Amino acid sequence: MSTLTRGHTAVITGAASGFGLEASRIAAARGMNIVMADVQADALEAAAASVRALGAAVLPFRLDVSKASEVDALAAATLERFGTPHFVFNNAGVGAGGLIWEHTLKDWEWLLGVNLMGVAHGVRVFTPLMLAAAAADPAWRGHIVNTASMAGLLSAPNMGVYNVSKHAVVAMSETLFQDLALVSTQVQAHVLCPYFVPTGIHQSERNRPAEFADAALRPTRSQLIAQAMSDKAVTSGKLSAADVAQFVFDAMDEDRFYIYSHPKALAGVQVRLEDIVQGRNPTDPFAAKPEIGQALRVKLRGEG
16 A cells, blocks of 8 residues: 555655656656755756656755755755655765775765765654654654665675665664664655666766865776776666666555565675675675676786
């Protein structure tokens, strides 16, 4: 049974493209009010116009999720226009790859600022509002969905800072689920762990703020390799962003915490957990396809 229906409100970050835009379209089809937030002002306006054309009431809000004050302002604008949201989708994210010791300080600050602190700000700001609404109305229901990644359940090589940020989002979301269960049955937490899906995240550099850029530094060999691999993996994904957005709504309707786009990838998660439980060294992620691992080693070592 759907808990998100006509007249309810959704707050969606990263709403100008990918999962965020598709979730906005599904929310519009359900008759919801939608606050669409994104750091790309021009893309956001176009996306908001397309969703408004579906008949939804839309509030576009230009937002850098890494900045606490801007997320505070997002909440204030939401309350003023629509009231407390029933669905908060902490979805904005960026990507970067390369050997973990080759990430610069600015890389770490940018990735963790968006991927980790962006989610943390959303949880910090909106959860109390949703709990207050729930306390005032026994029939009120709300959902908080945080976008992590299968990279939050695995630790693939050459994806260092991204892995770290997404593992943190999984831990935050699991803790949020447990903490909410202590105080309310009316607000539910969920975590989205997609695999490779065409969303545009492989083009994240276009949105890197100048304060986190370093024009004097050229990408390292490992970073160029990671970018090429990401381009290929993301753009060749067979599932669409619309498919994954529908999975999100299905999970909320069914009160499921973990949301996966590619359940087959959980085989790797099981191996990782067995490594942990058995105290063995991390298993070679390329054990099933050694030729891929060997090709990557050759490229990284500059032997090919």
